[in-house]
Amino acid sequence: MNTAPRTSVKVAYAIAGGALLIVLTQLIGTFELAGRAWPPLADVLSYVLTPTGAGLLVRNSLVTFTSAAQGFALGSAVAVLGAALALVVPMFRPGLDRFAAILHAVPTIALAPLLITTVGREDAPAVIAALSVGFVMFVTMASGFANTGSAQHDLFTVFGSNRARRLVRLELPRAVPAFFDGLALGAPAAVLGATIGEWFGAPMGLGLVIVSAMQNYQMSLLWAAALAATAMSLLAYLIFVQLQRIAMRRFT
Amino acid sequence: MSTIATLPAIAADPTEPATRTAVSVIGADKIFTLGRGKKLQALAEVDLEIAEGEFVAIIGPSGCGKSTVLRLAAGLDEPTNGRVEIFGAEPRQLARQHRLGVAFQEHALLPWASVRSNIALPFKVAGRPVDDARVDGLIDLVGLTGFEKARPKQLSGGMRQRVSIARALALSPDLLLLDEPFGALDAVTRRRMNAELARIWGEEKITTILVTHDVDEALILADRVIVMTGRPGHVRTVKTVDFPRPRDAEITRSSEFHALVDELTCLLDASDGAAA
Structure with a gap:
């Protein structure tokens, strides 16, 4: 505790880092250091604040959020069940490990046409999100299950469990x-998977906004959609990190 | 290394009902395969016989195989040669019938569960309804009243060990196995825990095997002390301890007690020399 920087110092570093990033993005845009495709951050934000821009982003963010949440739930559930199956029936373990690795190794781009023909354009984003979440969850759970101390296992054995x-x-x-x-x-x-899934002809969503803004050279819209996806993904991460801390306190 | 002390069976006292044999280890060898064809012989022809209701301590230097004997009795390992019988059946049988209590050197408490749920765990594992009165009684017995809702990380080392012992006693086991349960404690706490264990044992009279490297601890608690020597582990001597119970400070300060401590300590030293 004594060696770790104090909370106030950490917060100050975080704010300073964030401010530096904002100023840099603004300056690169203003002086067109990265070409005309990189607008100043202020332009992007002022677009976000227009009624048209805000409405468009909120509607499409909700669609992406729904797909991401569905994929998140589905992927997590399947992965936990798979990892539990590998734990209870050790015979399945090598097979499931390899299956997860192979599924993860197939590029989304290659899967997309398959998914569009099987589950359809609307559900493909959720399925791609589920695939992305599923692999991460499977690997984490498999190592979580493998982690049980042998003394506790011995204990359950001697109590005749x-x-x-x-x-x-x-x-x-x-x-x-x-x-x-x-x-x-x-x-x-999940957010990344859903967004990419929407590139392949989804009727709505941040992914679609990104693709169409790019094709129509609407740079402010493109960056605003990317910003919305990033904010969503960051927010979800921060919420679950907090939950993870609570779980660590409660279960170890 | 070839000298094998075979224990005589406990002479049946004609005035008392014949004592049943609780644990018998017959010519047990344990050889661990270490890979690349290397082998480690942990036990060589160990013979033990423990009567029902008896408290036996196994002492010996580190690595003499005393914990291995306990794991054989618990059914966690099987002897390479020889046999282990608990109440005439194989050790795993006793565990499956939920008649075994074990406290390890590592307390192995569940960190997410309260003191109360940790002590009640054997009931849940056995699929029996939790006997609340029994759990309360055990919490009281190990002096943890007021700490029922605490979780293991909020307790001191000594308190955790007491929870672990209470848990081992939860189902009133027929056999209690204690593997250096106080090994990690300081001398003062250890003495206090010894006294508590003696008191608990006095109330429950469960057949107990205690593995320890502390000679005093063995003499305070046990009816018989088995001295083991290492590499490979075998029984060197068996000493009957007949100090009256409870063995309070008056007895531990007596010259007879000290003489026995010295004698057993010498045997441990000698066995160290032989192993070196």
């Missing part, structure tokens, strides 16, 4: 911090 009670009373509670780790890492992945 059956498999189900060992899972419910030892392995699942021990994996709770890992679960929240997975959520914190998965939340930005």
